[in-house]
Amino acid sequence: MSNARSDILGAVKAALQQAGGPQRADTTSVVSASKRLGDHRANLIPARGRLGVKARVDLFIREAEQASATVARVSGLSGLPREVARYLAKNNLPMTLKVAPGISEPAIPWTRETLLSVEEGRADGSESASVSRAFAGIAETGTLVMLSGPENPTTLNFLPPTHVVVVAASEIVGDYEETWNRLREKGQQGRFMPRAVNWITGPSRTADIEQTLLMGAHGPQRLHIVIVDEETPAP
Amino acid sequence: MESTTAAFRENAAKALGDAKLRDALSKLADGFPARRREAMARLPEFEALRDAARDIKDHVLANLDFYLEAFEARVVEAGGTVHWCRTAAEARTAILRICKLAGAKTVTKGKSMIGEEIAINEHLEEHGIEPVETDLGEYIIQLRHEPPSHIIAPAIHLSKEQVADTFREKHRHLSPGRSLDEPRALLDEARNELRQKFIGADVGLTGANMLIAETGSIVLVTNEGNADLTYSLPRVHIVIASLEKVVPTLEDATTILRVLARSATGQEMSVYTTFCTGPKREGDLDGPEAFHVVLLDNGRTEMLGGDFHEMLRCIRCGACLNHCPIYKAIGGHAYGWVYSGPMGAVLIPGLIGLEEAGHLPNASTLCGKCEDVCPVRIPLPRMLRTWRQRQFEKRLTSSVSRSGLKFWSHLARRPWLYRLVADIAVATLAVLGRSRGRFRRLPLAGGWTKLRDLPAPEEGGTFISRYHRAGHGDGA
Amino acid sequence: MTVGLFVTCLVDLTRPTVGFATVKLLRDAGCKVSVPKAQTCCGQPAYNSGDNPDARAIAEKVIKAFEGFDYVVAPSGSCAGMIRHHYPSLFAADPEMASRATALAGRTFELVSFLADVLKVENLEAAYDGTATYHDSCSSLREMGVKEQPRALLAQVKGMTLTEAPESETCCGFGGLFCVKYPDISGHMVDAKVDDIMATGADTLLAGDLGCLMNIAGRLHRRGSKIRVRHIAEVLAGMTEGPPLGEPAEKGKRLKEAG
Numbered sequence: 013m014s015n016a017r018s019d020i021l022g023a024v025k026a027a028l029q030q031a032g033g034p035q036r037a038d039t040t041s042v043v044s045a046s047k048r049l050g051d052h053r054a055n056l057i058p059a060r061g062r063l064g065v066k067a068r069v070d071l072f073i074r075e076a077e078q079a080s081a082t083v084a085r086v087s088g089l090s091g092l093p094r095e096v097a098r099y100l101a102k103n104n105l106p107m108t109l110k111v112a113p114g115i116s117e118p119a120i121p122w123t124r125e126t127l128l129s130v131e132e133g134r135a136d137g138s139e140s141a142s143v144s145r146a147f148a149g150i151a152e153t154g155t156l157v158m159l160s161g162p163e164n165p166t167t168l169n170f171l172p173p174t175h176v177v178v179v180a181a182s183e184i185v186g187d188y189e190e191t192w193n194r195l196r197e198k199g200q201q202g203r204f205m206p207r208a209v210n211w212i213t214g215p216s217r218t219a220d221i222e223q224t225l226l227m228g229a230h231g232p233q234r235l236h237i238v239i240v241d242e243e244t245p246a247p
Numbered sequence: 248m249e250s251t252t253a254a255f256r257e258n259a260a261k262a263l264g265d266a267k268l269r270d271a272l273s274k275l276a277d278g279f280p281a282r283r284r285e286a287m288a289r290l291p292e293f294e295a296l297r298d299a300a301r302d303i304k305d306h307v308l309a310n311l312d313f314y315l316e317a318f319e320a321r322v323v324e325a326g327g328t329v330h331w332c333r334t335a336a337e338a339r340t341a342i343l344r345i346c347k348l349a350g351a352k353t354v355t356k357g358k359s360m361i362g363e364e365i366a367i368n369e370h371l372e373e374h375g376i377e378p379v380e381t382d383l384g385e386y387i388i389q390l391r392h393e394p395p396s397h398i399i400a401p402a403i404h405l406s407k408e409q410v411a412d413t414f415r416e417k418h419r420h421l422s423p424g425r426s427l428d429e430p431r432a433l434l435d436e437a438r439n440e441l442r443q444k445f446i447g448a449d450v451g452l453t454g455a456n457m458l459i460a461e462t463g464s465i466v467l468v469t470n471e472g473n474a475d476l477t478y479s480l481p482r483v484h485i486v487i488a489s490l491e492k493v494v495p496t497l498e499d500a501t502t503i504l505r506v507l508a509r510s511a512t513g514q515e516m517s518v519y520t521t522f523c524t525g526p527k528r529e530g531d532l533d534g535p536e537a538f539h540v541v542l543l544d545n546g547r548t549e550m551l552g553g554d555f556h557e558m559l560r561c562i563r564c565g566a567c568l569n570h571c572p573i574y575k576a577i578g579g580h581a582y583g584w585v586y587s588g589p590m591g592a593v594l595i596p597g598l599i600g601l602e603e604a605g606h607l608p609n610a611s612t613l614c615g616k617c618e619d620v621c622p623v624r625i626p627l628p629r630m631l632r633t634w635r636q637r638q639f640e641k642r643l644t645s646s647v648s649r650s651g652l653k654f655w656s657h658l659a660r661r662p663w664l665y666r667l668v669a670d671i672a673v674a675t676l677a678v679l680g681r682s683r684g685r686f687r688r689l690p691l692a693g694g695w696t697k698l699r700d701l702p703a704p705e706e707g708g709t710f711i712s713r714y715h716r717a718g719h720g721d722g723a
Numbered sequence: 724m725t726v727g728l729f730v731t732c733l734v735d736l737t738r739p740t741v742g743f744a745t746v747k748l749l750r751d752a753g754c755k756v757s758v759p760k761a762q763t764c765c766g767q768p769a770y771n772s773g774d775n776p777d778a779r780a781i782a783e784k785v786i787k788a789f790e791g792f793d794y795v796v797a798p799s800g801s802c803a804g805m806i807r808h809h810y811p812s813l814f815a816a817d818p819e820m821a822s823r824a825t826a827l828a829g830r831t832f833e834l835v836s837f838l839a840d841v842l843k844v845e846n847l848e849a850a851y852d853g854t855a856t857y858h859d860s861c862s863s864l865r866e867m868g869v870k871e872q873p874r875a876l877l878a879q880v881k882g883m884t885l886t887e888a889p890e891s892e893t894c895c896g897f898g899g900l901f902c903v904k905y906p907d908i909s910g911h912m913v914d915a916k917v918d919d920i921m922a923t924g925a926d927t928l929l930a931g932d933l934g935c936l937m938n939i940a941g942r943l944h945r946r947g948s949k950i951r952v953r954h955i956a957e958v959l960a961g962m963t964e965g966p967p968l969g970e971p972a973e974k975g976k977r978l979k980e981a982g
Contacts, residue, residue, distance in 0.1 A: 016337060
């Protein structure tokens with residue numbers, strides 16, 4: 013076992029040297045590979061997401077709905093509790109919630125909705141619904157970008173059957189590449205990736221039994237996206 | 248896993264006679280390709296993205312050692328561990344050791360073709376650890392002790408009645424009178440059963456669609472969310488991945504993700520795409536305490552730089568299966584091992600031996616559809632031919648076809664002899680076939696006439712003889 | 724321009740009419756056509772069976788026989804594809820032969836695309852009474868890029884209606900030796916093909932490769948279908964007085980007299 017690493021790397025080098033001939037023997041390709049890692053240059057980005065703000069948000073909504081998510085808009089974060097209560101009531105769902113610490117009281121006035129019973133923390137499987145905060149929305153495919161962390165436990169994204177995600181309209185970008193750049197800017201040098209980045213495009217589904225499409229395989233059966241229109245900086 | 252690839256003929260015959268399988272396969276071949284076409288039509292850049300994805304993989308393969316070392320360094324920085332394994336056996340040992348150190352009794356698993364390749368489930372079971380597949384299709388075939396019949400839709404071959412029977416047999420603690428008539432009821436039952444496994448598991452074992460050298464992240468793509476529960480609930484996350492899964496940057500991974508789901512299921516993007524980087528961080532309320540990546544060679548370095556080099560571009564989307572008329576006819580189990588379809592027919596001989604898997608490269612019309620739809624443009628037909636060449640060189644080709652072929656080649660190299668034999672044969676067959684214009688059976692042509700008539704040659708001789716007899720007299 | 728006709732072994736042995744139709748189409752378009760006697764087979768059976776030494780030996784004969792022409796044309800996407808795409812790689816280890824193979828490859832065309840793309844044939848004087856469906860053979864479609872050309876040419880045939888089969892691009896299951904090595908799988912594929920063709924309601928099946936046509940015709944006949952099967956060259960050249968593929972001559976003549 014102890015030699016496996018050097019054996020494998022040796023075998024790789026030998027195979028490449030044999031195949032690549034002399035140009036492989038010089039170091040230019042390693043230099044260009046290091047540069048590629050440092051530059052993290054974007055490849056071809058489809059034009060689809062390159063839109064003005066309003067059209068971008070509209071595309072995000074269209075694509076998310078295409079992926080079977082539902083979308084609502086509120087004018088400010090303080091409107092979130094009312095929208096969540098409305099959504100749960102409309103779908104005949106229990107009025108209990110587990111919310112991510114990043115969007116719990118007092119940041120969000122949950123207690124104002126007296127019908128809602130709200131706890132904060134991670135999910136353990138007993139919850140019927142969760143609310144968490146997206147880092148970004150990607151218009152290209154109606155995808156949410158969730159970052160793990162103390163403020164936003166990953167389990168909230170997957171265990172409860174209903175998942176409500178909050179995203180600011182200003183955080184909806186055209187393409188995935190923009191979110192990588194934002195993440196790099198936000199993070200420390202070399203350590204910008206949180207433990208988990210979750211792209212979520214619609215609710216969980218499977219077609220494993222007779223190719224019949226069913227929602228809610230292991231993850232949430234319902235994904236409800238609440239877009240907050242006023243400028244609110246990410247927590 | 249034991250292979251039944253040598254019995255390909257028998258496997259295929261059985262599959263062709265299975266009416267339920269026929270239904271499932273025709274549904275598959277109607278559904279996925281149509282959805283892929285729709286997704287392509289929505290994205291004008293799709294062809295250019297395929298080129299970009301191919302170029303990324305080519306660049307990685309040409310610098311594979313560099314990117315593997317970079318990936319390892321970033322994993323370690325993020326608090327994880329990389330285990331290099333030359334063979335399936337080494338990978339099994341490494342995984343078992345991690346599980347034992349963690350005191351694991353139950354291991355939940357995300358779908359992993361590498362897991363199938365190294366038969367990790369059997370190994371864990373032998374050592375008293377319960378592996379639980381959590382992808383719905385994988386869970387069903389695990390209960391039935393079957394291999395997957397499709398790399399992204401492993402239980403595609405089963406009807407809901409078969410699944411219901413399996414659940415009744417295996418879920419004995421549930422009421423025998425419960426209704427399992429609808430797929431929804433089956434899903435709900437599996438979801439409940441697996442919920443308990445997820446919560447109680449000690450180790451989560453997943454594959455990886457990609458490894459990212461820039462950040463030491465591993466990428467998981469699912470529609471169910473099972474992989475996410477697999478890594479986020481247990482104390483230990485083990486990732487098993489083969490070497491060629493590494494890509495340089497997040498941007499490169501993103502480009503490949505743009506073609507992956509569209510090629511596989513026709514979705515714009517799979518529901519869950521996850522980038523895991525190391526174990527739980529300070530302050531995190533959830534996530535695994537330990538993060539291990541088992542990096543497996545198992546024949547990849549032998550493919551590198553050789554005739555099957557481009558096969559290492561494969562991103563396991565299943566498009567070549569979905570579009571293959573042979574796969575559509577016989578399904579995945581006929582291939583007799585964990586992979587199937589055109590990519591399987593190229594990979595399997597390299598992994599279990601050409602002697603064992605000799606049928607696979609031959610059971611193809613080389614129609615080219617697989618290469619046509621491959622998101623990373625792997626020249627699959629060329630590789631099937633390369634295997635045939637190796638068979639021929641090693642004299643593994645059957646003696647009947649070998650001598651038949653030799654006879655034909657002997658004639659084809661000698662135009663005068665060819666003309667002589669052709670004129671006699673054509674004249675004879677034309678007379679014999681005159682009344683009907685075709686043959687229902689003919690000596691030595693049973694392979695043809697079992698299912699089809701054979702059109703008889705036109706009367707009057709071969710074209711070359713008639714043309715030159717008629718005095719066109721040129722070019723001779 | 725001079726054109727060497729590579730007639731293909733299947734046409735040579737079983738369906739000379741296709742050869743004569745090809746000669747007529749090329750001459751009508753102003754080509755000086757020659758048919759070298761020293762031709763046999765393109766070597767594809769050997770090549771696809773992994774027997775590269777024999778494939779090479781046969782390819783050498785073909786290269787020698789066809790080197791003197793401006794173009795080489797074959798009424799088959801499969802054989803033209805063999806010369807165009809696979810001959811050069813067969814001689815990778817022999818620079819002199821490789822350059823000759825590459826030169827020949829560059830001048831080799833499948834008939835239908837040659838008529839449409841190179842000769843730009845626009846006013847065919849052919850007529851055909853019937854509704855036809857066209858099968859895209861794998862090599863024509865995916866190796867030689869033949870898709871619109873046959874449709875454009877068939878649109879010039881008076882009296883013909885063309886109806887598309889949904890799966891016209893799906894392999895028919897012929898695959899050269901594949902169909903006799905794996906007859907059950909091949910049989911299943913050709914059955915699917917026949918279902919697809921019969922569902923169009925067409926009375927005629929056309930294609931540009933005789934291998935596919937023999938396979939599909941054979942299965943159509945076995946299933947009792949009356950669909951007439953012809954190589955597209957026969958229709959384009961207006962040479963459809965003889966019997967369709969797999970039909971007896973007398974019957975064809977009787978039909979013609981009656982009709």
